[in-house]
Amino acid sequence: MGVKALQQLGVLPGMLEIKKQVEQIIQFHRVSKLRAQKGLKTQSQSLHMVFTGSPGTGKTTAARLVGEAFAIMGILKSPQKGNSKIPFIEIHHADVTSKFVGDAEKAIKKKFNEARGGVVFIDEAYAFIDGDSNHKSDDKVVAAIVQLMEDLREEVMVIAAGYSAEMGKFLDSNPGLRSRFSNTVHFPDYSVPDMIRIAQTMLSDRDYRPDHEFLDLLAKRLWSEKDKNGFGNARTVRNILEQSIRMQSVRVSQIPSPTREDLSFLTKLDIQIPEQEILSEKEILQKAMQQIQGRLFELELKELTAGKL
Ligand SMILES: Nc1ncnc2c1ncn2[C@@H]1O[C@H](COP(=O)(O)OP(=O)(O)OP(=O)(O)O)[C@@H](O)[C@H]1O
Ligand SMILES: [Mg+2]
Known part of the structure; x- marks a missing residue:
């Protein structure tokens, strides 16, 4: 029940x-x-x-x-x-x-x-x-x-x-x-790995399959957007995926007889990444470290103020 x-x-x-x-x-x-x-x-x-x-x-x-x-x-x-x-x-x-x-x-x-x-x-x-x-x-x-x-x-x-x-x-x-x-x-705000898992769930619910490169680019895009004003966590993920699905439709419509695979897969061609915004691997690692430190700080603070809002 x-x-x-x-x-x-x-x-x-x-x-x-x-x-x-x-x-x-x-x-x-x-x-x-x-x-x-x-x-x-x-x-x-x-x-x-x-x-x-x-x-x-x-x-x-x-x-x-x-x-x-x-x-x-x-x-x-x-x-x-x-x-x-x-x-x-x-x-x-x-x-x-x-x-x-x-x-x-x-x-x-x-x-x-x-x-x-x-x-x-x-x-x-x-x-x-x-x-x-x-x-x-x-x-x-x-x-x-x-x-x-x-x-x-x-x-x-x-x-x-x-x-x-x-x-x-x-x-x-x-x-x-x-x-x-x-x-x-x-x-709490979602971490990038959480948002990737959310994206995978959202896509499989809609019968789409992201390939590795798509997910890799999605992670890069989320790393660069997550600290900006107006970032909407899982809602932003949903919006990016909806945009990607539209891009995939345009791409697949060019294929004469698309297969089931063609119709299902999202590839690196289906995600928009503004060129100047892609972070280097080093920058991503730095952000990840900052996030871990921030989270540790939050947990410590929570222990100190246990029970209070
Ligand atoms: N953990 C999750 N897994 C899958 N989808 C999620 C998850 N969290 C949120 N979503 C999706 O993200 C979108 C936004 O979520 P929701 O509306 O619940 O957020 P919210 O916290 O109420 O936002 P707001 O403060 O703006 O009202 C919805 O489409 C929801 O289905
Ligand atoms: Mg709400």
Whole structure:
């Protein structure tokens, strides 16, 4: 039960932290049921989560899969019985702030109702505390969210996503928020090897096969782009691959009777590499070393600030 979504999450490259949290929640649920059978006391667990991380690190993807798995396994209770679709309801600041005062809270309530048995996903949650917006009404909306998180905690899992620093400010904006979002999961930027694995999965899902040279050039391109502004991790990988698939179509259309192989393979001719941007092997190694040092630093910092966002 819930196995498909869990398997999908399990095979996604990276995402170690969320996989670990999901495992803990599932085991807690299993053990609680066993304890109940033996007449021992049980406690409910808070499922609400904060996901932090840069664009394209898989937050929305993971939120959908986790919600689906928890709903099917019965960790999230559903008001409807049977195999109805598991709700995944997104709340954006813009959806609710255009409303008149009072209507915004009603809109939030409606969204939570629709989400019963599934997930409320609040993307860029810190928009609710942004200085530019209408403070009073935003405070009320956040208060309504806190209340609904509590009232519907067995049926609705709230996942709030955004960048780390801003999410810290969001959690501090209302005294009820931090204690209700007991799980914070960070989605780190993908490493180049992770992104190559992601590319391989994306291509095999679409029945394409990259050859060695293609993957080598893709890795070079990712090394040179990953530190630039606007880099979108797995989303950038997807965009590059979509461009490559179009280039392959143009190339293959020149072949009189293309074979199955011709139609499947992506080669070095199918990836655009701006000449001046190719890094030398030495530069790539230097970047890899920097990345390892950065990651070590992050891990040390995490040990020091364990538990704090
Ligand atoms: N580990 C992964 N394996 C395969 N595909 C992935 C993985 N992570 C992300 N993707 C893909 O990358 C794209 C972007 O992912 P997603 O939308 O989940 O990122 P996000 O963190 O929500 O980004 P944003 O902060 O911009 O909303 C999607 O097409 C998703 O399927
Ligand atoms: Mg997203």
